[in-house]
Each structure stands twice: as structure tokens, then as C-alpha cells.
Amino acid sequence: MKITDMGDRILAGDRRALARAITLVESGRADHREQATELLEYLRPCGRQGLRIGLSGTPGVGKSTFIESFGMMLTALGLRVAVLAVDPSSARSGGSILGDKTRMDRLSRDPMAFIRPSPSQSHLGGVARRTREAVALCEASGFDIILIETVGVGQSETVVAEMSDLFILLMAPAGGDELQGVKRGIMEIADIILVNKADGDLKPVATRTQADYAGALRLLRKRPQDPEGFPKAMCVSALEENGLQTAWDEMQTLSGWRRDQGFFDQRRADQARYWFEEEVRQTLLAQLTAPGPLRDKMQALGTEVAAGETTPSLAAQEMLKTLGLSHG
Amino acid sequence: MKITDMGDRILAGDRRALARAITLVESGRADHREQATELLEYLRPCGRQGLRIGLSGTPGVGKSTFIESFGMMLTALGLRVAVLAVDPSSARSGGSILGDKTRMDRLSRDPMAFIRPSPSQSHLGGVARRTREAVALCEASGFDIILIETVGVGQSETVVAEMSDLFILLMAPAGGDELQGVKRGIMEIADIILVNKADGDLKPVATRTQADYAGALRLLRKRPQDPEGFPKAMCVSALEENGLQTAWDEMQTLSGWRRDQGFFDQRRADQARYWFEEEVRQTLLAQLTAPGPLRDKMQALGTEVAAGETTPSLAAQEMLKTLGLSHG
Numbered sequence: 001m002k003i004t005d006m007g008d009r010i011l012a013g014d015r016r017a018l019a020r021a022i023t024l025v026e027s028g029r030a031d032h033r034e035q036a037t038e039l040l041e042y043l044r045p046c047g048r049q050g051l052r053i054g055l056s057g058t059p060g061v062g063k064s065t066f067i068e069s070f071g072m073m074l075t076a077l078g079l080r081v082a083v084l085a086v087d088p089s090s091a092r093s094g095g096s097i098l099g100d101k102t103r104m105d106r107l108s109r110d111p112m113a114f115i116r117p118s119p120s121q122s123h124l125g126g127v128a129r130r131t132r133e134a135v136a137l138c139e140a141s142g143f144d145i146i147l148i149e150t151v152g153v154g155q156s157e158t159v160v161a162e163m164s165d166l167f168i169l170l171m172a173p174a175g176g177d178e179l180q181g182v183k184r185g186i187m188e189i190a191d192i193i194l195v196n197k198a199d200g201d202l203k204p205v206a207t208r209t210q211a212d213y214a215g216a217l218r219l220l221r222k223r224p225q226d227p228e229g230f231p232k233a234m235c236v237s238a239l240e241e242n243g244l245q246t247a248w249d250e251m252q253t254l255s256g257w258r259r260d261q262g263f264f265d266q267r268r269a270d271q272a273r274y275w276f277e278e279e280v281r282q283t284l285l286a287q288l289t290a291p292g293p294l295r296d297k298m299q300a301l302g303t304e305v306a307a308g309e310t311t312p313s314l315a316a317q318e319m320l321k322t323l324g325l326s327h328g
Numbered sequence: 329m330k331i332t333d334m335g336d337r338i339l340a341g342d343r344r345a346l347a348r349a350i351t352l353v354e355s356g357r358a359d360h361r362e363q364a365t366e367l368l369e370y371l372r373p374c375g376r377q378g379l380r381i382g383l384s385g386t387p388g389v390g391k392s393t394f395i396e397s398f399g400m401m402l403t404a405l406g407l408r409v410a411v412l413a414v415d416p417s418s419a420r421s422g423g424s425i426l427g428d429k430t431r432m433d434r435l436s437r438d439p440m441a442f443i444r445p446s447p448s449q450s451h452l453g454g455v456a457r458r459t460r461e462a463v464a465l466c467e468a469s470g471f472d473i474i475l476i477e478t479v480g481v482g483q484s485e486t487v488v489a490e491m492s493d494l495f496i497l498l499m500a501p502a503g504g505d506e507l508q509g510v511k512r513g514i515m516e517i518a519d520i521i522l523v524n525k526a527d528g529d530l531k532p533v534a535t536r537t538q539a540d541y542a543g544a545l546r547l548l549r550k551r552p553q554d555p556e557g558f559p560k561a562m563c564v565s566a567l568e569e570n571g572l573q574t575a576w577d578e579m580q581t582l583s584g585w586r587r588d589q590g591f592f593d594q595r596r597a598d599q600a601r602y603w604f605e606e607e608v609r610q611t612l613l614a615q616l617t618a619p620g621p622l623r624d625k626m627q628a629l630g631t632e633v634a635a636g637e638t639t640p641s642l643a644a645q646e647m648l649k650t651l652g653l654s655h656g
Contacts, residue, residue: 030654037641044639133641269634276633277616279644280626283653284612288605298608305604306597311372313365313461316607324652325611326358 003035007042010141015114018141025133026119028126040133043140050082050139051255054164055149056157056186061172062196064103066238067147071104073244075112079145082138083107086131086150086160087118114143128159132275135163161189162271165264166251169193171213173206188220191231191254194247198235210235225263230254287323297322331363335370338469343442346469353461354447356454368461371468378410378467379583382492383477384485384514389500390524392431394566395475399432401572403440407473410466411435414459414478414488415446442471456487460603463491489517490599493592494579497521499541501534516548519559519582522575526563538563553591558582615651625650 001020009017025036057063071081083104107113119130135146148164150156161167169190193213198206213233220231232250236243258264288298301315320326329348337345353364385391399409411432435441447458463474476492478484489495497518521541526534541561548559560578564571586592616626629643648654 037639037645040639041642044636047636136639269636272636272640273630273634276630276640276643276647277626279640280616280647280651281613283644283648284616284651285609287653288608288612298605302601302604306601308372308375308597308600311365311368311464312600312604312607313457314369315604316611317365319604319608320611323608323612325615 003038004042007039007140010043010137011046013142018114018137019116021137022116022134025137026130036133040136043136046140048139048142050143050146051251052135052146052148052163052165053251054157054160054167055147055170056160056167057149057151057170057196058172059151061170062238063149063151063170066170066194066196066236067149068104068107069238069241070244070247071107071113071147072110073241073248074145075107075110079112080143081107081110081113081145081147082141082143083113083115083147083149084131084134084138085116085118086127086148086156114138128163129275129279132163157186157189162274165255165258165267166191168251171195171209173197173202173209187216190217191226192247192250193217193231193233194236194243195233196236196238198243199237199240206235225258225261225267227254227257294322331366332370335367335468338371338465339374341470343469346442346465347444349465350444350462353465354458364461368464371464374468376467376470378471378474379579380463380474380476380491380493381579382485382488382495383475383498384488384495385477385479385498385524386500387479389498390566391477391479391498394498394522394524394564395477396432396435397566397569398572398576399435399441399475400438401569401576402473403435403438406440408440408442408471409435409438409473409475410442410444410469410471411475411477412444412459412462412466413446414455414476414484442466456491457603457607460491485514485517490602493583493586493595494519496579499523499537501525501530501537515544518545519554520575520578521545521559521561522564522571523561524564524566526571527565527568534563553586553589553595555582555585622650 001017006017006021006024010021021036021039024032024039027033027036055063055067057066067083071083074081104115108115116134119127131148135148138146148160150160157167167189169186169192171193173195193210195206195210195213198210210233217231217233234243234247234250236247238244255264258267287294289295298319301310301319304310305312305315329345334345334349334352338349349364349367352360352367355361355364383391383395385394395411399411402409432443436443444462447455447462459476463476466474476488478488485495495517497514497520499521501523521538523534523538523541526538538561545559545561562571562575562578564575566572583592586595615622617623626647629638629647632638633640633643
């Protein structure tokens with residue numbers, strides 16, 4: 001298919017063209033990369049924007065149930081919902097890729113929804129670029145909401161936050177001690193903390209947990225991009241479909257305020273610049289590790305350095321000369 | 329001075345030549361870098377090794393008092409002691425650079441000791457390379473012990489651990505709650521935790537703190553490079569000079585065992601390779617931020633991307649073409 005044809009079909013909302021285009025951006029082949037770049041540039045002027053919602057939650061918090069319930073609520077409101085995933089571990093634990101769709105049984109059969117599992121790449125940088133470009137494709141295809149989920153292993157929350165307009169942290173009800181386990185970094189990027197499973201026997205624990213998180217959030221310094229009362233912690237029950245509408249109202253309040261204040265566009269602009277720079281940096285560094293004479297030389301010099309036959313500094317000078325650079 | 333003359337004087341233990349050489353490796357000038365590289369290569373075949381002890385402790389734990397007491401004990405044993413510092417903040421809080429020497433009054437006047445403040449660079453990568461090269465110069469100059477201290481801000485402990493044979497964490501006596509504040513990462517790189525100020529009223533608290541850390545260390549998975557009983561937590565009093573000999577005995581036991589098992593040499597080999605690779609990577613990336621046409625182009629493209637006039641992918645492709653690279 002010609003790239004312009006593929007682009008036109010995506011703009012017309014064709015699902016199969018969208019799925020093929022995502023496969024194209026996920027490819028590691030050089031000619032596919034050229035085509036992907038051409039396609040993204042072709043779609044850029046359409047200017048369609050969805051709301052990009054990043055969602056992180058460790059296994060066991062009920063993330064799939066939440067996405068299913070929340071997604072179904074959004075489609076019932078007439079919104080088109082795409083679900084993408086950033087899961088750097090998916091290359092290894094292959095089972096979870098297929099799992100996504102089967103665990104979101106209703107949503108995956110909803111014609112207003114589109115679910116795409118994480119690209120099977122073991123390298124987080126690769127997953128990041130592919131997911132970010134899939135987000136752009138879904139927006140061009142007319143989706144109103146792009147949910148980008150991650151399991152929150154290592155740096156993946158930061159990566160998802162860097163491509164989202166809002167970042168939601170889904171948590172399970174927990175005792176006071178377990179609160180300590182939340183990484184400080186993630187508290188600082190969260191816009192809304194949702195304590196899930198606020199149902200049945202867990203309801204009182206969920207309420208206490210929500211109060212604890214609310215207290216912890218108040219201790220953080222206020223960010224300019226937040227209106228009064230944000231970031232906030234709330235209770236939801238994905239199982240009983242309670243609190244989802246309120247959560248959605250809060251997300252709209254927050255994103256609306258940020259749009260009015262200019263923070264929404266500013267964040268997107270900063271993110272686009274960041275991803276451009278990151279792509280240049282990663283490609284520069286990839287020279288050293290991609291199979292070929294540079295990697296071989298890098299390894300040979302590394303072995304000499306390790307054996308004490310040369311100094312790190314002299315070896316670096318030689319390697320940099322090969323790369324056409326002088327030693328700074 | 330000719331580089332070979334400077335090298336010969338360092339090998340002969342000349343302090344002024346050592347100090348000048350450290351100034352040379354700390355310089356940012358390209359011709360100085362060439363000379364520094366030549367000097368390090370000239371000194372490499374001498375093969376002299378000191379024991380590199382990394383030491384981290386936040387302000388208030390009594391780090392200067394500890395270095396002074398511990399250093400004086402080592403020089404009394406006939407060992408030559410060099411003290412270097414990695415302090416990425418020193419460029420800003422200029423006062424602390426001079427502070428080092430005045431706070432270590434006795435040690436700085438000891439002819440067996442050499443104290444060098446942190447190079448005044450705001451960039452941690454720059455401080456790291458300069459300190460690592462200063463370590464090599466001190467070893468060539470015949471120092472038996474190289475103490476590399478850091479305040480433990482941000483990533484600086486990891487940087488120091490990457491250039492040390494042993495990593496010591498100095499802690500203050502503290503209540504149970506404060507134990508939570510220790511970063512998990514640093515527990516995992518510590519070989520010995522010394523709870524300082526085990527004197528006077530604080531002695532019982534120090535003993536409890538030591539027991540708490542010992543318990544926490546037992547929860548960590550055993551590392552192959554540790555003999556039975558390591559990593560361990562101990563009490564010391566730098567003020568009363570108590571426990572310092574025992575701490576030194578433990579350091580010798582640990583480093584001796586690692587030497588016998590081959591872990592000592594393996595770690596040095598891995599570290600040398602790491603620093604070679606890091607230097608190549610940092611110089612590659614520095615092209616994008618050093619003043620010049622590449623930085624200008626990077627900024628211009630970044631502005632276009634931020635304004636939505638091009639995609640991150642297309643802009644990266646153009647930038648990479650300028651760098652003579654194809655888009656991976």
C-alpha cells in the first residue's frame with residue numbers, strides 16, 4: 001500500500017489501516033522506519049488531538065478490570081477509546097501480551113474501542129518510540145481518548161508520563177507500612193491517585209489508604225501546572241463500577257484547566273522536543289552497540305582496558321578518533 | 329614541565345608534581361586533556377595499586393572527623409593516605425572546598441597524608457573522570473590508601489562505588505523511622521556500614537541503629553563477591569577514636585578475601601572498561617550540547633518540533649543525517 005493511501009485510510013478511521021500502520025512503526029527495518037517517518041509527517045497536518053491518559057499500576061491492583069470498566073463507561077458516553085501499553089518485560093513474559101485482550105473481554109469487542117498490546121521489544125527506549133508513534137496514529141485516526149498503560153516496572157512510568165497529558169496511578173488498598181513502598185518519584189508525576197477495590201470488605205481499608213495518599217500528596221510542593229486541589233487521591237471500584245464517573249469528571253477538570261492556562265500545549269511541545277532529542281541521542285549511542293566494526297573496536301578496546309594494557313582515557317581517545325571526534 | 333619529567337617526579341613521590349598533575353587532569357582545555365592522557369599512559373606500566381576506599385555520608389554524620397581520625401590511625405600504621413572527594417555541588421557551595429582541609433586540621437599537616445578537595449565542576453560526569461584519574465595519579469605516587477569521599481547527593485555514591493574497591497557507608501545513630509530514609513540502592517552497594525557517634529549519650533541509640541542496619545543487610549540477597557558475614561554494620565566513634573582499628577581489620581579481611589578469590593582484580597577490570605565506555609558515550613553526546621553548528625541545528629529543529637511544524641521522527645532523521653548517521 002502507498003503511504004499516502006495508508007494515511008488517507010487512517011484519517012477515514014479505517015481500523016485495519018491503523019493496525020497495519022502500527023505494525024509499520026513497530027518494525028525495526030530501515031525501509032520501514034523511512035516509511036513510518038513519511039506516514040507520520042503525512043498525518044501531522046491533520047492536527048487531531050485525543051486526550052492522552054497515562055495509567056500505571058502494579059500487578060494485582062486490578063488494572064485490566066479498571067481499563068475495561070473505565071473504557072466501557074467512556075465509549076457509552078460516545079467517546080472513541082484506544083488502549084496502548086508500554087511493557088518493557090513483554091518480550092520475555094510473552095503470555096501477558098495476549099492476556100490483555102482476553103482480560104478485557106467486553107472492551108475488546110466494543111466497536112468504539114481499539115486495544116493494542118505492547119510491542120514485543122526488550123529495550124524500553126524502543127518500546128517508548130513505538131508507543132509514542134502509535135499514539136500519534138490513533139489520534140490521526142480519530143480516537144478521543146488514548147489510554148497508555150504500564151505495569152510500572154523500573155523507568156516505565158516516567159516514559160509513559162513523558163507521552164501523556166494526564167498521569168493516573170492506580171493503587172490497591174494497603175496498610176500503613178506498605179505506603180512506604182511507593183517510590184517518591186512516582187508520587188511526583190501522578191496527577192490523580194485512584195485507590196481501586198473500594199468495595200466489599202476492602203472498602204474501609206481503601207478509604208484509609210486514600211486518606212493516607214491524600215496526606216502524602218499534600219506534603220509535596222505545589223506544581224504550577226496544577227489547579228487548587230490537585231494532585232488528588234480518590235477511591236474507585238472497577239468491579240462495581242463505582243467512582244469512575246467522578247474520576248472522569250476530575251480528569252476533565254484538570255485537563256480543561258491546563259488547556260485554559262496553556263500548560264496542556266506547553267507540555268505537548270516540551271514532550272515533542274524531548275522525544276526528538278532522545279531519538280537523536282539513542283541513535284548516536286546505538287552506533288556503539290549495533291553489530292559492525294565500531295562495536296567490534298569498542299569491545300576490543302574495552303578488553304585491552306580491562307586487561308590493564310591501556311588506560312580508559314587513551315582507549316577513549318582512540319575510539320573517538322575512529323568516530324571522527326576529538327577528545328573533549 | 330615535560331610530561332615524562334612530571335611522570336618521573338610523581339613516581340618518585342614528589343607532592344608538588346602530584347598536585348600539578350591533578351590540576352592537569354582537572355583542566356577542561358583540549359591540550360591539557362592530551363597531556364593528561366599521555367601522563368596517565370606513561371604511569372600505567374608502574375602497576376602500583378593502593379586500596380581504594382569509597383566513603384559516603386550525609387552532612388552531620390561526622391564524616392570529616394571520621395576521615396581525620398581514621399586517616400591518622402592509618403598513617404600511624406605507616407600507611408600513606410590520600411583523600412579525594414566527589415562533590416558535584418562543590419562548584420556552587422564553594423565554601424565547602426576550603427572547608428575540607430580546615431576541618432581535617434591534623435591530617436592535612438601529616439606528611440604521610442595528601443588531601444585534595446573536589447574539582448569544581450558542576451557536572452557529575454566531569455567530576456567523576458577527574459577524580460578517577462586523580463586516583464590513578466595518587467596510586468602511581470605511592471599512596472597505600474585512597475579514600476574517596478562523597479556527600480551522597482543524587483547519583484554520587486554510585487559514581488564513587490564505581491571507582492572503589494570497598495564502599496563504606498557512614499551513618500548517624502537514628503530512631504527506627506529514620507531507617508526508612510536510607511535509599512535501597514545504597515544498601516545494595518555498601519560493603520560496611522559504620523554507625524558513627526557511638527559515644528556518650530548516643531551510644532545506646534548507636535548500638536540499636538547498628539542492630540537495625542545489620543538486620544536490614546541480612547534481608548538482602550548474598551552477593552558472590554562477599555565472604556560469610558559481609559556486608560556488615562558496626563559501631564564506631566570517630567570522636568573517641570573507638571572501633572576504628574576493628575573497622576580497618578574488617579576492611580582488610582574483606583579486601584584480602586576478594587583478592588584471593590579474584591573478585592578484586594575482576595572489579596577493577598570491569599570498572600576500567602566501564603569508565604572507557606562512559607567516556608566515549610559522554611563525548612559522543614557532548615557534540616549535541618557543545619557550542620557550535622550542531623547544537624544550533626539541534627536547537628532549531630527542537631523548536632520546530634515543539635511548534636508542531638515537523639514530527640520528532642522526521643527532525644531526528646534530519647539531525648542524524650547531519651551527523652552522518654542513518655535513522656535506525
